[in-house]
Amino acid sequence: MRWAFLLGLFLLGFGTAGRADGKFFPPVALPAAVSIPDQRALIAYSNGIERLVIETRFSSAASNLAWVVPLPARPVIEEATTGLFPTLDWLFRPRIVDRPTRSYLAVLFFGAAAFLALTVRRTGRLTTSDALACAVMGLSVAASGSGAAIPALAVFAVLLITTHCLRRGEAAAAIGLLGASIVFASMLLPALGTAKAKAGGRGQQPGVSVLDRQWVGAFETTTVASPDPKALCDWLARNGFSVPTNATPVIGDYARQGWVFVAAKIRRDTALATNSVHPLSFTFPTPKAVYPLRLTGVDSGDIDVDLYVFGDRRAEAAGFEVKHCTTLGYPEFKGYWKYSGAGLDVLHPLLRTWVSPATVATKLSARLKPDDLTRDVELEWMPFKKAETVAYSHRGALDTSLNRLLPVLIALVLTGTAWRRWGPTRLRAHTVPVVAVASALALLLAVLQWSSLPKVDVRRVRHPFINTRHAGFELFYALDAFNIRQDQEIQTARKRLQDLLLSTNLPTLNRTNLLLGGRIREEDSPGNYRLVEGPAGWELRWYDDRGAEHRYDR
Numbered sequence: 001m002r003w004a005f006l007l008g009l010f011l012l013g014f015g016t017a018g019r020a021d022g023k024f025f026p027p028v029a030l031p032a033a034v035s036i037p038d039q040r041a042l043i044a045y046s047n048g049i050e051r052l053v054i055e056t057r058f059s060s061a062a063s064n065l066a067w068v069v070p071l072p073a074r075p076v077i078e079e080a081t082t083g084l085f086p087t088l089d090w091l092f093r094p095r096i097v098d099r100p101t102r103s104y105l106a107v108l109f110f111g112a113a114a115f116l117a118l119t120v121r122r123t124g125r126l127t128t129s130d131a132l133a134c135a136v137m138g139l140s141v142a143a144s145g146s147g148a149a150i151p152a153l154a155v156f157a158v159l160l161i162t163t164h165c166l167r168r169g170e171a172a173a174a175i176g177l178l179g180a181s182i183v184f185a186s187m188l189l190p191a192l193g194t195a196k197a198k199a200g201g202r203g204q205q206p207g208v209s210v211l212d213r214q215w216v217g218a219f220e221t222t223t224v225a226s227p228d229p230k231a232l233c234d235w236l237a238r239n240g241f242s243v244p245t246n247a248t249p250v251i252g253d254y255a256r257q258g259w260v261f262v263a264a265k266i267r268r269d270t271a272l273a274t275n276s277v278h279p280l281s282f283t284f285p286t287p288k289a290v291y292p293l294r295l296t297g298v299d300s301g302d303i304d305v306d307l308y309v310f311g312d313r314r315a316e317a318a319g320f321e322v323k324h325c326t327t328l329g330y331p332e333f334k335g336y337w338k339y340s341g342a343g344l345d346v347l348h349p350l351l352r353t354w355v356s357p358a359t360v361a362t363k364l365s366a367r368l369k370p371d372d373l374t375r376d377v378e379l380e381w382m383p384f385k386k387a388e389t390v391a392y393s394h395r396g397a398l399d400t401s402l403n404r405l406l407p408v409l410i411a412l413v414l415t416g417t418a419w420r421r422w423g424p425t426r427l428r429a430h431t432v433p434v435v436a437v438a439s440a441l442a443l444l445l446a447v448l449q450w451s452s453l454p455k456v457d458v459r460r461v462r463h464p465f466i467n468t469r470h471a472g473f474e475l476f477y478a479l480d481a482f483n484i485r486q487d488q489e490i491q492t493a494r495k496r497l498q499d500l501l502l503s504t505n506l507p508t509l510n511r512t513n514l515l516l517g518g519r520i521r522e523e524d525s526p527g528n529y530r531l532v533e534g535p536a537g538w539e540l541r542w543y544d545d546r547g548a549e550h551r552y553d554r
Helices: 002-015 084-091 103-119 128-142 149-168 171-191 229-238 245-256 349-355 370-374 394-422 425-452 464-481 490-502
Strands: 028-031 039-046 049-059 064-071 076-079 095-097 209-216 219-225 260-267 274-276 280-285 303-311 314-316 321-329 360-368 380-382 390-392 458-461 529-534 537-543 549-552
Touching (some): 039 084, 064 280, 076 209, 095 394, 103 128, 314 360, 394 425
Antiparallel strands (some): 049 280, 064 260, 321 360
16 A cells, blocks of 8 residues: 555645745724714713713704703813714724634544544445545535645545555554644644724893803804793793703703703704714713713604713613723824724824823613603713623624534534444444434524624725725825815815815725725724814824824925
8 A cells, every 4th residue: 555655645745835825814804884873972081070972963854953952060062073983983893703713624624533533443445434524524624715625635535545544454554644644634724714815042031041152163052051941941942942842841850950951053054864963072060970861862762872981990871781891091102003002092182182081981882762761871880891892794603603513513423423332232223313313402502503693794804904094195195196285275175185085086096994984084083084274284184093193294
């Protein structure tokens, strides 16, 4: 059988010749789409002072929009940028399990090898089970990654010849071939799991105190207080705020507690079915961090709410699930992509200013029914405990289920094989049915587990973080090619840049936001840009994968 040994060595060398191709970097899986809830809010609480930033999505065909926010004390009102919440969504995105290490392939390989060790004896001829076990080992190699067809055939051929030698009693040739196959497998195993290569009415109302009136961005805001709920409702009605009759008890309850009301009104020139305007920030003293919901609950159906809470401990609230909890770091920018910090690095300029010096961030989410909207959300502070949301791509869910299923199946088959050989004679006849039933139950459990895993559609992007930073340079250099100069008026430059991103000129320019998906747009969120006034004309600001701002100018 010397020819068999030489053939095995030849197949071994031929099968591994194509693996010297450098390190393979699989693409990163990102959520294909982000689900935007009905309400998103940022809450930063420290030393009895709360900053509440609220974004509400309006669903209305009217051009005049008005809303009322009850607060425990008179607030300082500021404009937030439109990129604040997209940045938070990105930083608190779920961890996607897309291409887990497929350890079940190693289980298949060595499980089949163990089966051969238990069943192969000197009989002079191969059996169907021998060929099937060798095929399973070859297929496990083939499934380990791209370009593995030739190594898989080599494994199958070497093992089949080895098994044939053992059946014929030629132990020396079998040991040589088996040794070659083990070396071959050890060279392949590191590749297992490698993947193949998304203001009206300003009149005073008796009994109502107007504490403040100002324009904040697109909003005209008026802060009012009154101990008389009827007078307050009359004032709101006179000033263009529609107040349902059944909201009076809620307003009265707030008024009796000494709360104030911020009435905000926005004017839209065009009617849209659904519109998001820039958020508003309210900063006020309060003994306990709170998110007001009772007024929202009047005549409301089910709503989805996400709360991003920053403080010195983990935040929890009744009816809300902790989706994410992490420590915070505030590193200084060091180089093109070098940061130093612990946990989540807070680098977005506005976010960094507003949440510092918080040390812990928590994302709370809930789908609230009308009965849940009869009370405000009061935050409770707990000791820090890390939490993270994990989602699976469809491929990742399958691989994860197989990783947990196949070891059980292989163990059952090997146990049954050993039992048939060495178990009590009177019980051997029952081995096959018992193993079959147990395997079916294990398979059923795996299917149930696969169906229970949270699965999402994903976008696969190669080197998204490096490529996104590079896209900022590409956009800046494209300004010259499109003759957009820094000495032009910023509104002119903004319009021409938007035209450039929508045109087919400069086909090599990347117009897709690799991080958030969709087109690049003017917004202070990861993968997007802003034009701002500078000392030498407008400047281009680019936001990287951590929300850090980069300045590009001449």
